[in-house]
Amino acid sequence: MIELRQVSLTYNHNYLFRGLDFTINSGAKILLNAASGTGKTSFFRLLLGFIQPIEGEVLYDGIKLSAETVKQIRRKIGYLSQDIDMPWGKVGEVVNQIFCYRYNKSLHADHQKLFELIDFLELGKDVLEKNVEELSGGERQRLLLIILLLLDREVYLLDEPTSALDENLKMKVRDLFLSHSATVLVISHDKVWIDSKNLTVLNWTENAGWKDGQ
Amino acid sequence: MGSKDLSMVSLALTLVLLLIPLLFNYFLGLGIGKKSLIAVLRMCVQLFLIGYFLGYIFDLNNSWLNFLWLFVMIIVSTISIVNSCSLKFKVFLWPILISVALPVILMCLYFNRFIVRLDNIFDAKYLIAIGGMILGNMLSGNIVGLNHFFNNVRKMEKKYLAVLALGADRKEALLPHVRESILAAVNPTIASTATIGLVSLPGMMTGQILGGASPVVAVKYQMAIMIAIFITRILSIYIALYLTQQTAFDAYDVLRKEIFKDK
Numbered sequence: 001m002i003e004l005r006q007v008s009l010t011y012n013h014n015y016l017f018r019g020l021d022f023t024i025n026s027g028a029k030i031l032l033n034a035a036s037g038t039g040k041t042s043f044f045r046l047l048l049g050f051i052q053p054i055e056g057e058v059l060y061d062g063i064k065l066s067a068e069t070v071k072q073i074r075r076k077i078g079y080l081s082q083d084i085d086m087p088w089g090k091v092g093e094v095v096n097q098i099f100c101y102r103y104n105k106s107l108h109a110d111h112q113k114l115f116e117l118i119d120f121l122e123l124g125k126d127v128l129e130k131n132v133e134e135l136s137g138g139e140r141q142r143l144l145l146i147i148l149l150l151l152d153r154e155v156y157l158l159d160e161p162t163s164a165l166d167e168n169l170k171m172k173v174r175d176l177f178l179s180h181s182a183t184v185l186v187i188s189h190d191k192v193w194i195d196s197k198n199l200t201v202l203n204w205t206e207n208a209g210w211k212d213g214q
Numbered sequence: 215m216g217s218k219d220l221s222m223v224s225l226a227l228t229l230v231l232l233l234i235p236l237l238f239n240y241f242l243g244l245g246i247g248k249k250s251l252i253a254v255l256r257m258c259v260q261l262f263l264i265g266y267f268l269g270y271i272f273d274l275n276n277s278w279l280n281f282l283w284l285f286v287m288i289i290v291s292t293i294s295i296v297n298s299c300s301l302k303f304k305v306f307l308w309p310i311l312i313s314v315a316l317p318v319i320l321m322c323l324y325f326n327r328f329i330v331r332l333d334n335i336f337d338a339k340y341l342i343a344i345g346g347m348i349l350g351n352m353l354s355g356n357i358v359g360l361n362h363f364f365n366n367v368r369k370m371e372k373k374y375l376a377v378l379a380l381g382a383d384r385k386e387a388l389l390p391h392v393r394e395s396i397l398a399a400v401n402p403t404i405a406s407t408a409t410i411g412l413v414s415l416p417g418m419m420t421g422q423i424l425g426g427a428s429p430v431v432a433v434k435y436q437m438a439i440m441i442a443i444f445i446t447r448i449l450s451i452y453i454a455l456y457l458t459q460q461t462a463f464d465a466y467d468v469l470r471k472e473i474f475k476d477k
Contacts, residue, residue: 050466052466079380085377086380103383
């Protein structure tokens, strides 16, 4: 469960939002709907503790996001940024490296699931031999989504996760995450997400911040 | 023994050579006329002053004074490193001072005690000359390495944060940048070590030969100093990166923007 209590965020001394107050239940599937430039990406960065609110607090399962808890909280989150930022290098090695990171040591890389997902998202087995920097945007998007699923996080923050995929793959990715038990927050302008019946749409309103749209 | 002194006439004859770059400047419109004349003037004044001053220090050869002078050189190097980086002076003065002082002092003592086997390891000639050579090299290594590191982390901040979100701790997420900037700092030294003697006759060797030492002795010293330079360069950039990281990131492991001179 993610709670926001009277959270205000500024960028260059202008308010992006003010007094944001709402709760996201565990397992909720939410689409953030707003025009560009309204701070959706900043909202994700706030939830990750990359930027700090000027007032208010964010709580994960009752634990306040702070300098002391941020590392523990980040371990619960799987984050896909709009530019699909991830380590560079040979895909197979990058996957191994990620599972060797300090906060992932307790996880084990499920190779069978890795191959299943590679197959399901039509990446081709040889993808592990390629370099991340040579992959197309759509390939990188699918690769990082697969890694995030293998990391088995409690919360997924996905910033435009299907922007570079074709219709068929968009639906596959959507269904993977909508059927997942985790809390999923999506920023997307893709119809596959907007039209889905299983997502709660939060609409951005100028003064009140995010509002339940349905 | 010793090299032939240069008379004032000789020095004047060197200055005449400056006409060549000035002609280039005039015909190609390089716009470096004033700048290069000021640079040459500064060099002359600084070197004359330091020449007399060092003469004085060498004559006295007081261990405390020698060490104090080494420390002055350390501070000047530190200031020059911080000023050449895009980083705020106040935040980085201490980390960089330590990263410069520690390797050069330890290396000078080791060099004088175990390599040259001096009776007085604070002997002016050795302490100041060896220290100066090491410092000069460290200076360029640290400037290249630190600029490389902070510019890259800043430029690729989103990727760094994404790696943190993937479960890395700060050290793991910064490791590729640390590697790259250490390489940027030591690669030129490795290259010059590999080509020394074939491409360039280094300053120290030239100086010793002109000073009357046999080329074989000069070569031995040169070998020792090259290794000392390599080691202090890698040590110094590593300590500098380690210590500056402690202040450059906040409690959330996010790069603090206020450490940069330009926002």
